[in-house]
Amino acid sequence: MLAFSLVEVLLAIVILSLGLLGLGAVIPVVIRQQRIANETTLGVNAANNAESAIRSRIDLRSRQRVSGTGSNVSPWHAWRNSETAGGMIETTRPGLWRVPEIDRETGRIQLPSGNVSFLAPAERYSIPLSQRLTPAAETGGPPPRFVWDFVARRVVSRIDDSTVRITPNDPIMIAVFVRRVDPSIRLPGGVSLARALVDSGPGGLALESRRVPVAVGTDGRPTLNGVIGAGNAGYGQPIVLQVAQGQPDYERADSPTPTRDDDRDRLQFSTANTNAQLPPGTDVQTAIALASQINQLLVDNFGNVYRVVGRDGQRVIIDPPVPAWVRNMSELQVVAFVPQVASEVKVFTITTN
Structure with a gap:
């Protein structure tokens, strides 16, 4: 036994x-x-x-x-x-x-x-x-x-x-x-x-x-x-927020000397509301805070969809990056999202x- x-x-x-x-x-x-x-x-x-x-x-x-x-x-x-x-x-x-x-x-x-x-x-x-x-x-x-x-x-x-x-x-x-x-x-x-x-x-x-x-x-x-x-x-209601235009134009995706300011995986929102469409009662700072939420989904004026994955100072880090065919920051004017x-x-x- x-x-x-x-x-x-x-x-x-x-x-x-x-x-x-x-x-x-x-x-x-x-x-x-x-x-x-x-x-x-x-x-x-x-x-x-x-x-x-x-x-x-x-x-x-x-x-x-x-x-x-x-x-x-x-x-x-x-x-x-x-x-x-x-x-x-x-x-x-x-x-x-x-x-x-x-x-x-x-x-x-x-x-x-x-x-x-x-x-x-x-x-x-x-x-x-x-x-x-x-x-x-x-x-x-x-x-x-x-x-x-x-x-x-x-x-x-x-x-x-x-x-x-x-x-x-x-x-x-x-x-x-x-x-x-x-x-x-x-x-x-x-x-x-x-x-x-x-x-x-x-x-x-x-x-x-x-x-x-x-x-x-x-x-x-x-x-x-x-x-x-x-x-x-x-x-x-959905919100349309203006993208800041103070950043330099994007470089080529294969630029041999990429600069920090040219990051395609970053967006900064503008406090101006010339092209924004804010619901009644929502001020631009609140809209920026809502757009900056982690995992928030943003759609630019070309129809490209980005997910917010982080923050870098006043900018948000997005995935995927802005497509290579977008050369000028002035072309990227607004993003749409929901609260x-x-x-x-x-x-x-x-x-x-």
């Missing part, structure tokens, strides 16, 4: 305990990695769904009756050709990102139409929040986890640093931002998350019982609680009538 001494038994127990401790340390890491992978997949799916939703809205690309003129135009066409504030060829901002009109209480997106007044109901040229949630806000279904928004720009041909060429058939570039629904939303008794987010119509929930999926306070900073507050507190760090960004182009 095989016998073990007390020392051998104790040693075996110690070894077993160490193994269990190691296994216990690995399991949370595995669970976390699985959760991150799952959220990444859902974020990509939400971005793909957003592109499909935008492309499938034929009414946004179809000509509609307008008042005061004998011509019919599509909502995308009206926004693309608008020279008024928020329009895609606004006097000082042709070819730069523009943010659509977003209702701070309901999250409804409406395409700006400038001086054009459509005779059709607003539903014909807007995108409600219910169409932008993933999973969809359905009774008895899983709670929404992601929401998407977008910015758009008219794709113009640049002749030089100060001149662009506008043609009748310029396409529209769209950057979709996918965000996680705020994690600290507290719901009124008996109200589901889906209902709290979308039941805003006549006969729906009172304002104090409703929530938005991505909330900001009166200063434009994320609150993560979905609460619709007073003043400007409510739905967190909460986006889970996914997708850039694509559409055409309009």
Whole structure:
């Protein structure tokens, strides 16, 4: 009969305990990695769904009756050709990102139409929040986890640093931002998350019982609680921020004598707001702080997507670097982003009538 001494038994127990401790340390890491992978997949799916939703809205690309003129135009066409504030060829901002009109209480997106007044109901040229949630806000279904928004720009041909060429058939570039629904939303008794987010119509929930999926306070900073507050507190809108132009032009990617100031993996934001588009209540310093968050996703005015991976003084370190074909800093004018760090960004182009 095989016998073990007390020392051998104790040693075996110690070894077993160490193994269990190691296994216990690995399991949370595995669970976390699985959760991150799952959220990444859902974020990509939400971005793909957003592109499909935008492309499938034929009414946004179809000509509609307008008042005061004998011509019919599509909502995308009206926004693309608008020279008024928020329009895609606004006097000082042709070819730069523009943010659509977003209702701070309901999250409804409406395409700006400038001086054009459509005779059709607003539903014909807007995108409600219910169409932008993933999973969809359905009774008895899983709670929404992601929401998407977008910015758009008219794709113009640049002749030089100060001149662009506008043609009748310029396409529209769209950057979709996918965000996680705020994690600290507290719901009124008996109200589901889906209902709290979308039941805003006549006969729906009172304002104090409703929530938005991505909330900001009166200063434009994320609150993560979905609460619709007073003043400007409510739905967190995309932001367009101006890039500082005081840096020297980029050198060739294969320059034999690269300089510190020429780093393509660094961006500095400007405190000027000539080309910026800031939501009400958000000042430029707050916008810079939000743009500088680690893991923040930025989209420049060419449609290049960067992730903030660090800071270097007043500059942020980005990955990937600015592409080699961008030679002049003056060409890199703005970046677009959202207050909460986006889970996914997708850039694509559409055409309009």
